[in-house]
Amino acid sequence: MTVVRPAADVPDPSVGDLLAAWLPGRRWFPAGGASGADARVEPWLAVTFDDDGGDRAGRAGRAGRAGADVVVLLVHVRGAGVPGGEVVAQVPLVLTDPAERGPGFVADVRTAAGDVAVHDGGAHPAGWLAALRAMGVGDGVPDAALTAGGHVVAGEQSNTSVVLPGVPSPDGAGGMLKILRTVTPGPHPDVVVPRALTRAGWDGVPRFLGALQVATEPGRTTALAVLSELVPHARDGFELACDHARRGESFAHLAADLGRVVAELHAVLRQAMPPGPLLDPSRFVAGLRVRAALAVAEAPVLAERTAEIDALLGDLEGRLPRLRLQTVHGDLHLGQALHGATGWKLLDFEGEPQRPAEERAAPDLPLRDVAGMVRSFAYAAAVGGAPDPAWEAEAVHAFLARYRRAAAPAAALQSLGTRRTPELDPPTADAVLAALVLDKALYEVVYETRQRPAWAHIPLAAVDRVLDRARRAP
Numbered sequence: 001m002t003v004v005r006p007a008a009d010v011p012d013p014s015v016g017d018l019l020a021a022w023l024p025g026r027r028w029f030p031a032g033g034a035s036g037a038d039a040r041v042e043p044w045l046a047v048t049f050d051d052d053g054g055d056r057a058g059r060a061g062r063a064g065r066a067g068a069d070v071v072v073l074l075v076h077v078r079g080a081g082v083p084g085g086e087v088v089a090q091v092p093l094v095l096t097d098p099a100e101r102g103p104g105f106v107a108d109v110r111t112a113a114g115d116v117a118v119h120d121g122g123a124h125p126a127g128w129l130a131a132l133r134a135m136g137v138g139d140g141v142p143d144a145a146l147t148a149g150g151h152v153v154a155g156e157q158s159n160t161s162v163v164l165p166g167v168p169s170p171d172g173a174g175g176m177l178k179i180l181r182t183v184t185p186g187p188h189p190d191v192v193v194p195r196a197l198t199r200a201g202w203d204g205v206p207r208f209l210g211a212l213q214v215a216t217e218p219g220r221t222t223a224l225a226v227l228s229e230l231v232p233h234a235r236d237g238f239e240l241a242c243d244h245a246r247r248g249e250s251f252a253h254l255a256a257d258l259g260r261v262v263a264e265l266h267a268v269l270r271q272a273m274p275p276g277p278l279l280d281p282s283r284f285v286a287g288l289r290v291r292a293a294l295a296v297a298e299a300p301v302l303a304e305r306t307a308e309i310d311a312l313l314g315d316l317e318g319r320l321p322r323l324r325l326q327t328v329h330g331d332l333h334l335g336q337a338l339h340g341a342t343g344w345k346l347l348d349f350e351g352e353p354q355r356p357a358e359e360r361a362a363p364d365l366p367l368r369d370v371a372g373m374v375r376s377f378a379y380a381a382a383v384g385g386a387p388d389p390a391w392e393a394e395a396v397h398a399f400l401a402r403y404r405r406a407a408a409p410a411a412a413l414q415s416l417g418t419r420r421t422p423e424l425d426p427p428t429a430d431a432v433l434a435a436l437v438l439d440k441a442l443y444e445v446v447y448e449t450r451q452r453p454a455w456a457h458i459p460l461a462a463v464d465r466v467l468d469r470a471r472r473a474p
Helices: 013-025 033-038 125-134 143-147 189-199 237-247 252-272 281-298 300-317 357-361 367-384 390-415 426-451 457-472
Strands: 002-004 040-048 069-078 086-096 105-111 114-120 159-164 175-180 208-217 220-229 337-340 343-346
Touching: 013 040, 013 069, 013 086, 013 105, 013 114, 040 208, 069 125, 069 208, 086 125, 086 175, 125 143, 125 159, 125 175, 125 220, 189 208, 189 220, 189 252, 189 357, 237 252, 237 337, 237 367, 237 390, 252 337, 252 343, 252 367, 252 390, 281 300, 281 426, 300 426, 300 457, 367 390, 367 426, 367 457, 426 457
Parallel strands: 002 208
Antiparallel strands: 040 069, 069 086, 086 114, 105 114, 159 175, 175 220, 208 220, 337 343
């Protein structure tokens, strides 16, 4: 991994004014929807890649098209609609002469030094090349060859991913550059976890190739980008499931194999990452209660369900044993899985973007990931317009059955170790899964209310299903 250091100054104020107007319209902007217009954007740190340092990061500054300057701007985003009230967003910029407008062009601005064409560095080859060269990628490969055929992946919600076929990789497949748009100081799970899984030799993730970090505080770094091996000819798991749903074709066989891969992920993580603490049932349920209360406050449509939510969580608290927590994916759904010639691969280990960084990196119950995937099948059925209402249930059943079969041997082996901890009996496991599905659905209601109000009925239906089952349980 490569660590670069921030520059002393931030860009000309005219660039900051442009960003304040432009950023709220980006899909990845952390204060999306109507709340974005009220968010305050304040430049904090700039990372420049110039030629005066003599090191690899410095030589990347004018990479790409002639006359292109690359600056990575970190900005504070503050406002009532921002998760936690404040986050830091990464805005890579490419600055050129107005006559050299290129991909990702935003606008021309007049600065003290003259007119400048401002581009989104996440969409411009010079921005990609600066990051790659700063990571030490492609030594001996010409600039043009390294970014040839590069293109931004459409539909990203939280980050910007760039397909780069020219990046050298062990299998010769190329690379995928992920530019993190919301950043936090400290170890980043999308760096730490894929690196550990790759070192463990597990092939259920794209191979980790490197990361770019900036020193933002004494003794602490902030991850800016992650590079992994490209998975060739792969289909996005959500799109694949939606296609099956749209055609009325069963997804059960693919869902079952995905269940096996997720179980393998949890087993490998138990070995490759440090063990977590024992679960405190009261504290765990208290966290669910807090998240539920916040969801109700953000989405008033949930208010009439408060009593039933509280009852379900109260029942769970009395049944939970002190389980050993572990590293998990944290935001697992079909869109975080790719299906290619060798089967499923899982990616994007940064956790739910709207949760605080400490929570996203904290050890958790593996069933958190299972709940996320269960919810994703519901979205695929709804978005794909499955003609058979049983499509979702069949996929969920196949996924859960295979996950439980594959997870059972690993759990049995773990129980033989020196850190013997209680296991979940099936009824309690079902209760935990129901609570975590509810927790995920409540999060989705808030997200959809903010970003896509017309979709809010999808997670709201899941909330009602979970509460209805709890109501009818003996």
